[in-house]
Amino acid sequence: MNPANPNRPYKPSQLSLGFPAKEPTLDALLVTEANESALAVLGAPQSWPFPVICLLGPPRCGLSVLARAWCQEFEGSYHVAKEFSRLKSRGLAALASGFVAVDDADRVKKSENLLTLINTATAEGGHVLLTSKHHPSQWQTQSADLKSRLMALPVIEIGEPDEKMLKARLESAAERYFLKLEPEVIKYLVPRLELSYEAIEIFIEKLNDKVTEAGRAPSVPLAREVVEELGWADPDQRSML
Missing domain, CATH: 3.40.50.300 (P-loop containing nucleotide triphosphate hydrolases)
Known part of the structure; x- marks a missing residue:
């Protein structure tokens, strides 16, 4: 529900304005x-x-x-x-x-x-x-x-993501769909998602579908639905993935 107007479904507030993306730099990358x-090797070709x-x-x-x-x-x-x-x-x-x-x-x-x-x-x-x-x-x-x-x-x-990378990549992947993940959503997801870049992308793609279908902003309940559908609900399962 849109809190400003209960009769309108939720839509992400960010809009794509078509601005060209800035070229990435090594200094701007999360380490x-x-x-x-x-990254240390890439930064010192000499x-x-x-x-x-x-x-x-x-x-x-x-x-x-x-x-x-x-x-x-x-x-x-x-x-x-x-x-x-x-x-x-x-x-x-x-x-x-x-x-x-x-x-x-x-x-x-x-x-x-x-x-x-x-x-x-x-x-x-x-x-x-x-x-x-x-x-x-x-x-x-x-x-x-x-x-x-x-x-x-x-x-x-490049190794599979650690938890610090997982958090950052979740946020950046969500931004590509103009979604904002609140801290409580990130906290819920970190122990449940497989430590892999592919898992991050799969989750965000499915979360975006849920947001579109439900007309609701990303939340812990919505994230839980996606996690359960993917079979990742038990935090103890991650060590076996």
């Missing part, structure tokens, strides 16, 4: 034990043991955000796999002396582009960040040369 080591490094992380952990933040920090160029596969040799050579991020690098269809980038960056003193949900040893390629390069890549990882 917890889940990402502290990886200390990398090799010009190319692979950033791994579980589903929906924000690898793309991290890659864009890294490019923003070092004035690098950000590429998704499909677009990177279309680059010609001349374009690759121009990129390789600077800072380059290739997101979902395991999905690059043109293996020779990855091989060229790795080799040229090594020769020209560039820095390359490759992101993936899978270890480079698992990437599919017919190129023996690329396979050997991938097997030798240094790897850094």
Whole structure:
């Protein structure tokens, strides 16, 4: 119910005005034990043991955000796999002396582009960040040369969220749907949600559906409905997930 007008259903007060989102920066990212080591490495490319490094992380952990933040920090160029596969040799050579991020690098269809980038960056003193949900040893390629390069890549990882990260990601995920989670809702959720980025996103998506259907603001009772439907109602179950 809308407290200002009982005859109108509740609607979130925030409206999307279509303003362009600000580019993320490394300094603006929340640092917890889940990402502290990886962020330290990303912030000091001059200390990398090799010009190319692979950033791994579980589903929906924000690898793309991290890659864009890294490019923003070092004035690098950000590429998704499909677009990177279309680059010609001349374009690759121009990129390789600077800072380059290739997101979902395991999905690059043109293996020779990855091989060229790795080799040229090594020769020209560039820095390359490759992101993936899978270890480079698992990437599919017919190129023996690329396979050997991938097997030798240094790897850094984003861990599953700790409770501090869980709280922050719940709030940021809710904001994307223009929802506000009050402190008592967060307090209820923390011991019940699985410590995974995917669980956070699944919960918020379903909570948004509930808010829309019920015409009510997010609350502990509404959150409890979603948690129970997902089978996460017992706090003791989290250790078994």
